Amino acid sequence: MSEIKATVHYGGNNFFVGVGPGGQALIMETNSERASAPSPVELLLIAIGGCMGSDVVEILGKKRERVTDYRIEVQGERREESPRSYKKIRIHHVVKGPNLSERSVKQAIELSNSKYCSVAATLRPTAEISVSFDIVPDIGT
Numbered sequence: 001m002s003e004i005k006a007t008v009h010y011g012g013n014n015f016f017v018g019v020g021p022g023g024q025a026l027i028m029e030t031n032s033e034r035a036s037a038p039s040p041v042e043l044l045l046i047a048i049g050g051c052m053g054s055d056v057v058e059i060l061g062k063k064r065e066r067v068t069d070y071r072i073e074v075q076g077e078r079r080e081e082s083p084r085s086y087k088k089i090r091i092h093h094v095v096k097g098p099n100l101s102e103r104s105v106k107q108a109i110e111l112s113n114s115k116y117c118s119v120a121a122t123l124r125p126t127a128e129i130s131v132s133f134d135i136v137p138d139i140g141t
Contacts, residue, residue, distance in 0.1 A: 016040075044086065044123065045074040051119040052091060052131075055112035056105075060095075063104045068138045069096035076127075086127040093133040100135050109133055 009017045014031040029037040038046060049072035060067055070093070077088040091113075095105050113120055113131050120129055 041078070041084075041086075044119075045076050045089070048089065048117065048119040048123060048129075049074040049091065051117040052093070052109070052112045055116045056093065056095070056108045059108035059111055060100075060104060063101070063108070065097060065100055065104050067095060067097045067100070069136070070094070086123065089123065089127050089129045091129065091131045093131065094136060095133060096136040096138050098138045100137075102135060105133055105135055 005021055007019045008028075009019070011017050011027075014029050014034070015037065016028045016030070018026045018028060020026070026043075027037040028040050028043065029035075030039055032039065053070065053072045057067060057070065073092040073094065075090045075092075076086045078084045079087050093105075093109055109131050113129065123129065
């Protein structure tokens with residue numbers, strides 16, 4: 001079992017600073033009207049996108065697929081009652097590259113979603129996670 005430690009400091013005025021094990025800092029805020037930094041619950045959406053994205057890029061690289069651009073669009077639907085956890089998370093992958101194999105992209109996304117992405121595995125017991133993708137041909141490379 002591996003343990004990861006992080007520290008969160010209150011910075012005042014509804015700001016928090018999260019510090020990861022490597023010392024990197026990340027600003028969060030809980031004032032949704034100001035919205036000058038992501039909230040902790042918004043960071044969950046960013047985290048699942050980053051987790052799946054890194055898996056997909058690695059898997060496609062091993063398949064010798066060349067990705068020239070890639071974005072992950074993540075939408076979450078929260079429950080109305082407290083603690084207002086996510087009940088649905090939709091993840092849409094937009095992958096660009098020359099001659100990308102649809103089969104390879106689909107398989108990479110499915111492997112990340114079902115096997116490798118630890119953030120998805122953490123959220124899945126309480127949130128329905130759905131994935132979709134588009135492939136954009138990159139003719140110029």
